[in-house]
Amino acid sequence: MAKAKTQTAPEIxxxxxxxxxxxxxxxxxxxxSSNQQFIEVVGARAHNLRNVDVRIPRNRxxxxxxxxxxxxxxxAFDTIYAEGQRRFMExxxxxxxxxxxxxxxxxxxxxxxxxxxxxxxQKTTGRNPRSTVGTVxxxxxxxxxxxxxxxxAYSYVxxxxxxKYTEEQILQSISERFANRKIALLAPVVRSRKGHYRxxxxxxxxxxxxxxxVDSELxxxxxxxxxxxxxxxxxxxxxxxxxxxxxRADRLAESVRMSLRLGDGLLQILDLEDDxxxxxxxxxxxxxxxxxxxxxxxxxFSFNSPxxxxxxxxxxxxxxxxxxxxxxxxxxxxxxxxxxxxxGEVRENTMxxxxxxxxxxxxxxxxxxxxxxxxxxxxxxxxGGDEDLKIEMTWGSEEWTYNxxxxxxxxxxxxxxxxxxxxxxxxxxEDFMTVADCPECHGTRLKKESLWFKIGEKNIAELSEMDxxxxxxxxxxxxxxxxxxxxxxAKDVLKEIRFRLKFLLQVGLDYLALNRSARTLxxxxxxxxxxxTQIGSQLTGITYIxxxxxxxxxxxxxxxxxxxxxxxxxxxxxxxxxxxxxxIMLESDYLIDLGPGAGKHGGHIVxxxxxxxxxxxxxxxxxxxxxxTHLDVPKARRKGNGKWLELEGATGHNLKNxxxxxxxxxxxxxxxxxxxxxxxxxxxxxxxxxxxHFYSSLKRPLTYQKISGLEHLDxxxxxxxxxxxxxxxxxxxxxTNVFGDIRKLFADTPEAKxxxxxxxxxxxxxxxxxxxxxxxxxxxxxxxxxxxxxQVHCERCQGRRYNRETLxxxxxGKSISDVLDMTINExxxxxxxxxxxxxxxxxxxxxxxxxxTLGQQATTLxxxxAxxxxxxxxxxxxxxxxxxYIxxxxxxxxxxxxxxxxxAVLNRLVEKGNTVVVxxxxxxxxxxxxxxxxxxxEGGARGGTIVCAGTPEEVAKVEASWTGQFxxxxxA
Numbered sequence: 001m002a003k004a005k006t007q008t009a010p011e012i013x014x015x016x017x018x019x020x021x022x023x024x025x026x027x028x029x030x031x032x033s034s035n036q037q038f039i040e041v042v043g044a045r046a047h048n049l050r051n052v053d054v055r056i057p058r059n060r061x062x063x064x065x066x067x068x069x070x071x072x073x074x075x076a077f078d079t080i081y082a083e084g085q086r087r088f089m090e091x092x093x094x095x096x097x098x099x100x101x102x103x104x105x106x107x108x109x110x111x112x113x114x115x116x117x118x119x120x121x122q123k124t125t126g127r128n129p130r131s132t133v134g135t136v137x138x139x140x141x142x143x144x145x146x147x148x149x150x151x152x153a154y155s156y157v158x159x160x161x162x163x164k165y166t167e168e169q170i171l172q173s174i175s176e177r178f179a180n181r182k183i184a185l186l187a188p189v190v191r192s193r194k195g196h197y198r199x200x201x202x203x204x205x206x207x208x209x210x211x212x213x214v215d216s217e218l219x220x221x222x223x224x225x226x227x228x229x230x231x232x233x234x235x236x237x238x239x240x241x242x243x244x245x246x247x248r249a250d251r252l253a254e255s256v257r258m259s260l261r262l263g264d265g266l267l268q269i270l271d272l273e274d275d276x277x278x279x280x281x282x283x284x285x286x287x288x289x290x291x292x293x294x295x296x297x298x299x300x301f302s303f304n305s306p307x308x309x310x311x312x313x314x315x316x317x318x319x320x321x322x323x324x325x326x327x328x329x330x331x332x333x334x335x336x337x338x339x340x341x342x343x344g345e346v347r348e349n350t351m352x353x354x355x356x357x358x359x360x361x362x363x364x365x366x367x368x369x370x371x372x373x374x375x376x377x378x379x380x381x382x383x384g385g386d387e388d389l390k391i392e393m394t395w396g397s398e399e400w401t402y403n404x405x406x407x408x409x410x411x412x413x414x415x416x417x418x419x420x421x422x423x424x425x426x427x428x429x430e431d432f433m434t435v436a437d438c439p440e441c442h443g444t445r446l447k448k449e450s451l452w453f454k455i456g457e458k459n460i461a462e463l464s465e466m467d468x469x470x471x472x473x474x475x476x477x478x479x480x481x482x483x484x485x486x487x488x489x490a491k492d493v494l495k496e497i498r499f500r501l502k503f504l505l506q507v508g509l510d511y512l513a514l515n516r517s518a519r520t521l522x523x524x525x526x527x528x529x530x531x532x533t534q535i536g537s538q539l540t541g542i543t544y545i546x547x548x549x550x551x552x553x554x555x556x557x558x559x560x561x562x563x564x565x566x567x568x569x570x571x572x573x574x575x576x577x578x579x580x581x582x583x584i585m586l587e588s589d590y591l592i593d594l595g596p597g598a599g600k601h602g603g604h605i606v607x608x609x610x611x612x613x614x615x616x617x618x619x620x621x622x623x624x625x626x627x628x629t630h631l632d633v634p635k636a637r638r639k640g641n642g643k644w645l646e647l648e649g650a651t652g653h654n655l656k657n658x659x660x661x662x663x664x665x666x667x668x669x670x671x672x673x674x675x676x677x678x679x680x681x682x683x684x685x686x687x688x689x690x691x692x693h694f695y696s697s698l699k700r701p702l703t704y705q706k707i708s709g710l711e712h713l714d715x716x717x718x719x720x721x722x723x724x725x726x727x728x729x730x731x732x733x734x735x736t737n738v739f740g741d742i743r744k745l746f747a748d749t750p751e752a753k754x755x756x757x758x759x760x761x762x763x764x765x766x767x768x769x770x771x772x773x774x775x776x777x778x779x780x781x782x783x784x785x786x787x788x789x790x791q792v793h794c795e796r797c798q799g800r801r802y803n804r805e806t807l808x809x810x811x812x813g814k815s816i817s818d819v820l821d822m823t824i825n826e827x828x829x830x831x832x833x834x835x836x837x838x839x840x841x842x843x844x845x846x847x848x849x850x851x852x853t854l855g856q857q858a859t860t861l862x863x864x865x866a867x868x869x870x871x872x873x874x875x876x877x878x879x880x881x882x883x884x885y886i887x888x889x890x891x892x893x894x895x896x897x898x899x900x901x902x903x904a905v906l907n908r909l910v911e912k913g914n915t916v917v918v919x920x921x922x923x924x925x926x927x928x929x930x931x932x933x934x935x936x937x938e939g940g941a942r943g944g945t946i947v948c949a950g951t952p953e954e955v956a957k958v959e960a961s962w963t964g965q966f967x968x969x970x971x972a
Contacts (some may be wrong), residue, residue, distance in 0.1 A: 036113035037572065039080065039543065043109030046082075047074040047860070050603040058113060058543075058574045060589040061565055065580060065621055066606070067895040069598030069865060073547065074518045074576045077119065080576070081545050082106040084117030092610035114543065115574065120530045121547045126303070129316055130304050133521070134514030136529055137504060142497045143514070144301040147460050151453035151481070153293055155286035162284040162293060167260065170280045171253055176271055177278065180246045184270040185255045186213055186236035187262035189385035198228040204237055213270070228835035234619055237262055240274070266292060293449050301453070301460050303445035310447050313438035317445040317515075320417060322410045323434035326698055327382075327915045329534055331371040339370040340381075342409060342432055350467045355381070384408030431698055445515075455490075456481040466513040467675075470500045471514070503532040507549075507564045511675025511939025524551030524673075528561070535564060540572035550581040551892050554673040554921050555966045558583045560778035580895055582625060586611050593621045599851030600823065624896035631900055631924050633971065637951045638930040641665035641913065645709040645884070647689070652702020652943035653680040660933065661949070664712055664884075667910045668917045669929035671963040672947075675939025678886065678919045683718075686917075690716035713915075714882040717874060721892055722742060725858035728777060729765060732861075733820065733854040736873045738840040745834065746816055746850040751809045761806060771797035820855030827854055843872040845906075848901035871905050881913025891922040899924050926963065927952050934963045 037058055043051040043244070049071045056062055064072045084108050134140025153162035174183070189204075190197065204212065205221045212219055212226060215235040227233055240246055240255035240261065259267045265282040279290035286292070302315075309315030326341065332341030335355070336346055346352055346366055359365055362377035370378070379385065384407045407415075417429035437443040444451060444461035451459045456478040463471060475498055478486050504512070507528040518526065521892050528548050534544065549561060562584055569575045577584065585591060591614045595606040607619045615626045623629035640663035650658040655677050662668055670678050684702050691697035693710050724735045728918070733739035738835040743762040746752055752761070761769040764776030774780050774794035778801045793799035800807060800817040807815045812830070814822075822830060824844045833839040844850075847868040852861070861869070867890055870947075874885070887906075891899050903925065910930075920926060933949045937960055948958040955961055956968040 028691060037949040039111065039113045039115075041075070041079060041108060041111050044075060044079045044080040045107040045189065047071060048599055049074050049079070049107075049604040052603065052605060054574065054592060056574070056604055058115070058589055058590070059569065061569045061575045061577070061587075062590045062592065063577050063579050063585050063588040064584060064592045064594065065578075066594035066602065067596075067598050067620065068893055068898045070594040070602035070895075072594055074603075075592075075594065076545050076576055076578050076770055077121070077547070079106045079108050080111065080114065080543070081117050081119045083108060083111045084543065085113055087114070088116075088876050096170070115541050117164070117543045118534060119545045119546065120527055120534065120538075120549070127518065129519060131518035132464075132514060133512050133516045133518065133529065134971075135304075136518050137514075137533055138499050139497055139504075140514055141298070141425070141462065142493055142500070143460055143463060144298040146294045146490055146493045146497070147301050147453050148298045148456060149493070150486045151296060151455050151460075152486075153284045154452045154454060154746055155289060155291060156448055156452045157289040157291055158286055160286060160288060162286055164284050165280055165282065167256065167282070170256055170260075170267065171249075173280070174252065174256070175244060175249070178271060180244060180270065182241070182243045182272040183261045184213075184218075184241045184272055185239045186268040186270055187239050187259040188234070188236045188266050188268060189262065190233055192232050192234060194230060194232055197233070197235065198224065198226040200235070201225040209237050209239070212236065213238060236268060267541060296453060301446065301450050308446055308450050308868045310438055310441035310445055311716035312440040313445070317438055317441065317444045318435045319438050320414075320430065320433040321436050322413050322432055323700075326432045326434070327409070327413075328370055329696075332369050334369050335366040340409070342413060346968040366793075372948075380408070382408050382410050384411060409731075434691070434700060441588075444514040455486075455534060461515070465511050467511050468501055469510040470941075472498065472505060475501070500532070500536050503535045503564070504529070506535070506560055506567075507532045508553055508560045508674060511673075511943070513940070520927055522552045522679075524549065524553060527551070528553075531568075533565060535568055543576065544568060545576045545578075547578050548580070548893060549577065550579060550584060550919070552674055552889060552929045553582070554671075554962065555923065556673055556962045558670045580891075580893070584623060585621075590742060591621075593619055595620065597851060598848075601851050605881055620897050621895070629896075631896075631903070631928060633927055633952075637664070637909065638666045640915075640930070641712075643709060643712040645707070645712070645915075647681075647686055647704060647707045649705025650681055650685045650702065652685055653677065653704070654941055655680055656944040658935075658944065660915065660946065662915065662933075663931050664709070664915045665910070665913055666915060666930035667906060668915065668927070668931045668933065669926045670917060670933045670935065671921065671926055672935035672943065673937075673939050673962055676936045676943035678935050680944075681935065682886060682917060682919055683888060687716065687718060690884065712882065714880055716884050716886065718886045718888075719870045719874065719890070720888060721890070723858055724861065724866045724869050728779070728857040728859055730858035731820075731855050732824075732844060732849070732852060732858075732869050735858070735869055736840050736844065736876065738837055739854075741820060741834075741837045741840070742831075745837065746809055746811055749811055755805070755809070757806075757809065762802075762809075764801040764833070771801060771803050773797065774801070776801050821853055823853050824853060825850035840876045841954045844869065846875065847905050848898060868902070868905070871902075875905065875908065879912060879914065883907060883909075884889060884915040884917065886917050888919045889921070890918060891920065891925055896924065903928055923966060926967060927970050932963070932967075934958075934961045936962060 039056040039058060041052065041054045041056070044054075048069070052075060052076070064076050066072050068173070086105060131141065154160065155162055170722070189200065203211070210221055211222055213462070215234055218238065239259045240251070242251060242255070244252065247290070256267060260282060266285070267280045269278040269280065279285060279287060281292045283295060284293040288901040294300070299306070299307040302308040303310070303317070304315055311318050328340055330339065335343065338345055343351065343355075356382060358377060362374050364373045365379060389931075413432055416425055417433060420426050420429070441447070446461060446854055451461055452461060456474070463474065463513070466474065475494060479490070479494070482490060508530070509525065509528055512525070521529070525544065531546065531549060549565070550558060553561060555789075564578065565575055565584070577588070577743065579585060588611060591607070591609065591611055592605065593614070595602050595604065596619075607614055607617050607622065615622050618628075620629075643664045645662045645664055647660040650660065658677070658681060661682060670682055672678050680702060685704055686701075688697065688699045688701035689704070689707055690710070691699060694699070694715050724730060724732070733742065740759070743759040747759040749756055757769070758768055764770045768774035771794060773796040778794060778797065778799040780792055780794050787970045796832050797803065801820070802815075802817055806819055809815065812831070819827065824841060828838065828841045828845050831841055849865060849868055849872065852865065858866070890902055894902060899922065906918070910916055918925060918929070926932060929952060931950065932952050932955045934947045934955055935944050935945070936947045937945070947961045948955050948964065952967055952971060955964045956971055958964040
């Protein structure tokens with residue numbers, strides 16, 4: 001689908017600046033749609049849609065459903081949204097359009113009644129490490145404003161409240177405190193900095209001042225005066241010396257004014273009789289220590305601004321440190337055995353020449369185990385300190401001169417990571433790094449001064465660490481801890497913050513914290529954040545299109561999401577949801593079912609109407625919704641092979657010393673409300689442990705004590721819904737490696753042998769057999785300058801990818817291009833006599849992908865289809881029956897019928913003796929499991945424990961388990 005860049009229009013401007021939703025607006029749309037009751041789509045043919053005509057009622061909650069690959073997204077996003085987006089683009093000048101990006105005209109005859117469109121998709125909010133839940137929702141922006149205007153400053157030295165004086169208050173305080181005493185007025189010009197300051201002294205002398213106070217000592221300024229440049233100094237200019245009395249008021253006022261100007265708002269009074277120093281400032285200042293803060297602004301609390309970010313980590317909250325466990329993973333190995341990994345294998349270069357000199361000096365050899373190398377030698381090698389030899393290192397086009405013995409390997413790795421312009425070198429150096437909390441800001445991202453502004457005894461970082469429920473409760477009561485002035489300033493800002501938090505809580509995100517990195521959010525979480533932002537913007541007359549907003553949401557929280565969608569509808573919007581969730585479908589105003597099958601067998605409207613009417617008609621979807629068809633609970637649960645995998649003492653993120661026991665050889669479901677700790681336990685603790693054990697992975701698991709039972713397994717495989725390829729050249733045939741066998745089959749034909757063709761001739765990715773006009777893509781991109789690029793079939797090969805000579809080689813009357821155009825079902829029948837090819841294609845057919853073609857572009861496969869291609873590849877391998885498979889919400893994007901097929905595949909893996917661990921909310925999957933582990937009881941800080949574990953029947957009896965309560969009804 002074509003993506004729009006940030007778009008704005010004067011008629012409608014979401015409060016989030018369009019950053020979290022893609023917007024397409026048009027004046028013509030608004031005028032056209034204002035009096036129409038339906039969005040009418042005529043002749044939709046995008047992807048597999050078969051000339052679809054449909055009328056969608058406006059200002060209603062409409063659900064589009066159907067089996068995976070039936071054309072739901074094609075209708076909602078590639079037709080309705082794309083047309084709304086295109087109409088917005090048409091309102092812009094052609095000059096403006098060149099900066100916004102591609103705009104593809106959807107394949108549809110006509111759409112009427114379409115109002116401005118906002119698409120809220122499954123995609124994550126972005127990979128920017130500076131983006132957090134707080135910044136995406138803009139709640140943190142309002143918090144920054146609140147602290148800048150109503151926060152109270154405290155000294156980070158004494159912890160006392162900071163004070164701020166006006167010039168009149170300073171004069172009054174000096175007159176009262178130092179009455180009849182001799183004083184000196186000092187203007188601080190250097191505070192705790194190194195340097196000789198010769199030019200500064202000369203400049204002060206030319207301005208007419210004769211004395212300075214250097215490091216607490218009063219000195220007369222002399223020509224050429226300077227101080228030790230390598231020591232830290234404090235320097236104040238002596239502006240005036242006088243005895244305080246009534247007759248000196250004018251002189252004192254002038255001297256104070258001059259001192260504040262020279263000292264940039266700071267002034268010190270030295271009692272010349274008792275040598276007592278007092279500090280005054282027009283800025284915030286600590287009276288005891290003399291430290292001062294700049295006047296706070298919203299940027300003071302921004303970790304993306306130089307005025308607020310921690311100077312050490314640059315506002316990221318984490319730093320890359322060299323991990324010694326990765327540099328020397330096994331200290332019993334020698335340098336010859338690559339015991340120090342960054343050095344690599346021993347070879348003849350300047351690095352190892354210098355190492356040989358070090359070995360000679362400290363009397364060790366390259367065969368000496370690392371743990372037997374003298375400590376002084378290892379210290380020099382790793383951390384430097386020896387100045388004997390220099391080493392020149394060249395990597396690609398970059399050249400540095402390093403002294404290994406002086407700099408040390410650790411410092412060299414840090415420098416390569418930080419300074420190189422080569423992404424390859426940086427990636428190599430990063431392999432030896434680990435991410436740790438910044439030692440200065442301890443992960444808060446802010447500089448020290450920003451953390452000492454408080455409201456209700458909390459700083460902004462402490463509020464950002466709270467989960468949203470706790471934050472909402474804190475801000476509800478915070479006004480009782482404020483002064484009258486603070487309450488007056490904070491009233492409107494607090495109202496706005498609570499307003500936004502309320503919508504985030506409404507869509508089931510109560511377990512998130514504002515400082516949670518946006519990179520760690522699931523597609524469902526980021527979609528619900530954008531949904532909450534849109535509800536908060538209170539726009540009306542919009543068509544919202546959402547893609548499975550229930551992803552990652554527990555059944556308990558479904559009603560919250562449904563209320564949020566209805567809220568969006570009730571304020572005057574059309575809400576179109578692509579969804580498979582039973583509750584949302586039954587609560588909708590209108591249902592559209594696409595099908596009857598997937599791919600070529602779909603693309604038709606199977607049924608349409610209100611849920612009540614919809615349930616009366618016999619379709620695949622209505623049969624499941626009405627209970628006429630259902631997944632039968634297994635008669636007996638598998639006990640497994642008697643062996644267990646046991647993980648003890650998991651404490652990462654919100655986990656509370658969890659001990660997890662998994663029966664091997666079974667189908668296991670890990671459940672729990674959103675944010676309870678499922679992903680922390682499985683994806684971030686168990687999976688990295690298994691990866692380290694089987695594949696020596698460098699990814700570090702979250703904290704745990706020990707694991708047992710690894711000897712019963714021989715490999716781990718994670719199967720997710722990420723694309724099988726990011727380019728149109730990738731397809732199911734190349735991913736499952738069946739294409740290599742097919743090319744070899746064509747190369748073995750008599751015609752190919754006569755012509756001298758090998759299997760490479762039948763690849764569309766290399767020169768020789770491919771069409772060189774389109775370079776094997778089958779399509780050509782025509783650049784239209786100001787207008788969007790257009791993709792057309794290659795005029796030479798007509799989209800067949802190969803040149804004429806290659807296509808003349810036939811197997812059973814079919815060319816290599818004909819084979820790529822076959823559906824999986826057709827290919828299974830065609831290649832049945834060839835076992836090596838048939839076995840791989842049959843597994844694709846078994847996982848329910850018979851409708852896709854062998855050469856279908858990977859970029860056009862849905863998440864569910866990509867996951868099943870990966871499952872098929874695993875099924876086609878010969879396994880030992882000792883594999884553990886990990887899947888995170890595999891039912892995403894799957895219809896009830898697709899789930900039945902998925903469960904059949906997973907059960908086949910278990911029947912072979914393997915273990916399947918699934919993180920899942922879908923009750924149809926949970927009730928089919930042999931063993932259920934329920935984590936909770938709530939999300940965030942109130943979760944992180946195992947509530948119960950056992951068969952679904954045992955879990956259903958546990959009152960404290962939310963999953964058990966819903967499972968009880970499902971099993972009844």
